[in-house]
Amino acid sequence: MVTPTPDFVGYPETPAIVAATGTDRWVTVTWADGLSARFHHVWLRDNCACAECLLPLTKEQTFELDPAASPSLDGQPIVEATGALVVTWAGDRHRSAYHQGWLRAHRYDGAAVGARAPVTWDGSTPDMPPTFDGTAVLRDDDALREWLVALRDVGFTRLRDVPPRPGGVGEVAARIGPIRETNFGLLWDVRSEPEPVTNANTDLALPPHVDLCTREYQPGLQFLHCIRNTATGGRGRYVDGFRVAAILARDEPEHYAVLTTQPMARANRSRDSDYRWSVPPIVLDARGAVAEIRWGNWLRAPLAVEFDQVERVYAAAACMTAVAARDDLAVHVDWQAGDLLAFDNRRILHGRDTFDSAGGQRFLRGCYGEREELHSRLRILDRRIASGR
Amino acid sequence: MVTPTPDFVGYPETPAIVAATGTDRWVTVTWADGLSARFHHVWLRDNCACAECLLPLTKEQTFELDPAASPSLDGQPIVEATGALVVTWAGDRHRSAYHQGWLRAHRYDGAAVGARAPVTWDGSTPDMPPTFDGTAVLRDDDALREWLVALRDVGFTRLRDVPPRPGGVGEVAARIGPIRETNFGLLWDVRSEPEPVTNANTDLALPPHVDLCTREYQPGLQFLHCIRNTATGGRGRYVDGFRVAAILARDEPEHYAVLTTQPMARANRSRDSDYRWSVPPIVLDARGAVAEIRWGNWLRAPLAVEFDQVERVYAAAACMTAVAARDDLAVHVDWQAGDLLAFDNRRILHGRDTFDSAGGQRFLRGCYGEREELHSRLRILDRRIASGR
Structure with missing residues (x-):
């Protein structure tokens, strides 16, 4: 199975996921190189990239989170042979798969979030302007x-x-x-x-x-x-x-x-x-x-x-x-x-x-x-x- | 004398100025209808609209405030027969005139400054949309x-x-x-x-x-x-x-x-x-x-x-x-x-x-x-x- 992604290209780092465990609020994912990150259930549900949740042609969502409910897992997450993460949601038993490279690129647990600070220059900076x-x-x-x-x-x-x-x-x-x-x-x-x-x-x-x-x-x-x-x-x-x-x-x-x-x-x-x-x-x-x-x-x-x-x-x-x-x-x-x-x-x-x-x-x-x-x-x-x- | 203004039109209220007195920091202006407002020296100097300070064709300033000095008055302000305010600046003895309607329109002493709050609407507002x-x-x-x-x-x-x-x-x-x-x-x-x-x-x-x-x-x-x-x-x-x-x-x-x-x-x-x-x-x-x-x-x-x-x-x-x-x-x-x-x-x-x-x-x-x-x-x-x- 090819894991769907919302993007048009691959990702810079794609070690396989080797372990995934769920709590009542998040899933902890570990990649083959030992890096771990937590992803909240609500974040994962929001980012399901299946054809039902994200229109493949437009790459825009048709799925909307229910404002009145919190997503929770039905059972433990699964790691596929391809290295992707798969979870099943309680209630509608919808199934969501996440490419290991996509999860890696979008992790927010312990990673720096937000824009990079710009590197500024002055009159002593060499070779200005580029x-x-x-x-x-x-x-x-x-x-x-x-x-x-x-x-x-x-x-x-x-x-x-x-x-x-x-x-x-x-x-x-x-x-x-x-x-x-x-x-x-x-x-x-x-x-x-x-x-x-x-x-x-x-x-x-x-x-x-x-x-x-x-x-x-x-x-x-x-x-x-x-x-x-x-x-x-x-x-x-x-x-x-x-x-x-x-x-x-x-x-x-x-x-x-x-x-x-x-x-x-x-x-x-x-x-x-x-x-x-x-x-x-x-x-x-x-x-x-x-x-x-x-x-x-x-x-x-x-x-x-x-x-x-x-x-x-x-x-x-x-x-x-x-x-x-x-x-x-x-x-x-x-x-x-x-x-x-x-x-x-x-x-x-x-x-x-x-x-x-x-x-x-x-x-x-x-x-x-x-x-x-x-x-x-x-x-x-x-x-x-x-x-x- | 026609008092210069930075704008292309007149002003909504143009009662004459009838009194003006200076302190070490501002000028208090009183219009014929009794309204008074204070204008800081630095604000007045900044807004001189004479042809030397504001290029008449472009309505853009050529004058820049000296970052190292504070403008102060040379003597008391004068009210012209036309109802305008005239001041002379200490140091270079530059003379600035302000149209009574322009000052009135741009007063900030006690007047509400900033944008108006928008009037919002909902499904019960009649005759929507206009x-x-x-x-x-x-x-x-x-x-x-x-x-x-x-x-x-x-x-x-x-x-x-x-x-x-x-x-x-x-x-x-x-x-x-x-x-x-x-x-x-x-x-x-x-x-x-x-x-x-x-x-x-x-x-x-x-x-x-x-x-x-x-x-x-x-x-x-x-x-x-x-x-x-x-x-x-x-x-x-x-x-x-x-x-x-x-x-x-x-x-x-x-x-x-x-x-x-x-x-x-x-x-x-x-x-x-x-x-x-x-x-x-x-x-x-x-x-x-x-x-x-x-x-x-x-x-x-x-x-x-x-x-x-x-x-x-x-x-x-x-x-x-x-x-x-x-x-x-x-x-x-x-x-x-x-x-x-x-x-x-x-x-x-x-x-x-x-x-x-x-x-x-x-x-x-x-x-x-x-x-x-x-x-x-x-x-x-x-x-x-x-x-x-």
Whole structure:
């Protein structure tokens, strides 16, 4: 019998299960290499992957746990000759089988659960940003995967030799997934304009920021492609916002408490759109880990917090401004035609020096994407590697 | 002198300022109708709207507060003959003017700050869903605005007589802003298919859910347009997830604590994409208000929480399942060709009865958008009304 699994590929570790014993609340499983883990009955029942509980074509459940009942075993669990675990449920005598590799990959007893902490960087980190061959990324899945792992983990990467044509940045982004359209369009240009609707399209310096922090959903990925650069100045400056947050948490706990709880208002007002959002500049997830950085000083809207908090919020924001501006945290990048920078727009602060728009042309074209598409693409590329394509 | 403002329109209340006095930390302003409010120096300095501090074309700041210094006044504030407030800053003697209506609209001293609490609904709420004329919404801005206010506040609306052509739903969504593209495309179909990649495209019943809770960014708006319906069954069932959360917070505080802090894993696996995300089913913002509901029982991935939390999470999820299934909370909707339902996909749980795909055709076409585009569009429509167009 082939044990059903909810996934499309195999699992990294597949020692056979050699023992399984049930109590009234869980099953203890031991694999051939001696590792043991407990799995609650309710968890096992929930994860039955048989064709009756999980529609094979969609890999989505049709089974729902009965809110009024707790699953319990009918007799002791069985270990199959294949190394899989099989249990029978009291009541309906439904039978569930679990692949040894699947159980191993999803064990939660004593294993670390939750997201990995990201490895952050600063101006002294060598070989920044990680740089890849854009031509290869466009046509080769192994090159694509190597780049995407760096984009996920470092959050800041460069491709060289992306053809400096107007659609080049879109072709690269489409290697990951759908482009996120905004009021700026699918693809947008960064160049000095006579009637700019954003400071990005002036020749002004831009302090460290993320894009579109004025939205409820700030895009997760940003792509910037240099099509032409003959201007003087305008050097890019990149800072790991997660490092900024870690420094603030360690050295400035009082400011950090404010920056993670008090909303700061941001606005992006133009003739045809008016985006405003209020959220703390350092957003934590439900477990207190940093989920995203929202920082864009020239998009400040009037702060709207309790009267007694106003000066505390300004003091905390000043502290964050000072840390984000620290030279030792910054990686500097000069633009050459064909360069494409891709970065996590909810983690990395980017900025630029002023440039001389009279002395030459500077033409960047960009677009946005989402982190979730990056994660999905990497899983699909990993599947292809695991299955030998 | 015209007092500069950072906005494109006037303000709802514009009594003149009649008195202003400064202390070492704030300015107390009194308007002609007797209302008073204090504004901190740092807040006032930050919000200077002069052409030097705020680029008039972009309405974005070029001024940055000096992280090392606190702004203080040079002398007492002045009230202009126009009713505006004018202050001069110590040090650089920069002069800032504030329109009386702008200050009034942005006062934070004693005024309620933060988002309004949403008004929730259940199955006994009359006239649900609020229903509008789709033809009018497509061509008339007043009709558009009326619909969008309901979509923002009630979170669940219906349009009638949207032309049942394949692009109809996209035309309606484009009245708000960009469509959110996903792996399902820009526009997607809900109909029974021979090889479905999602349970939505079977004729199975669907329990209450939001769409794409497997993503880090679950779309904020969903549009579903009925192009044809001759099938039997498949009645829609809509529940206000914010009401579900409020009931759980009031009646089941222990479960609510689990549902707002313990992540539940969701997965949407297919041959070409693999989306997974773990987040509590009730997401709170930094101030503890409910920001969004993430619920989709048939997209359960293996729960990955601490061993000692597993049974608590299942018990809390069972409780939420039971509340979401309560008949007294549900609004039922029958589909007619031309109907379009638009709802907040991060608030409203939708589901359907099973239908008989052999007995007729049921063809819905849908797309996604974002809440932030709705808010922006409403502000622009309000501006046009305020300026008499």
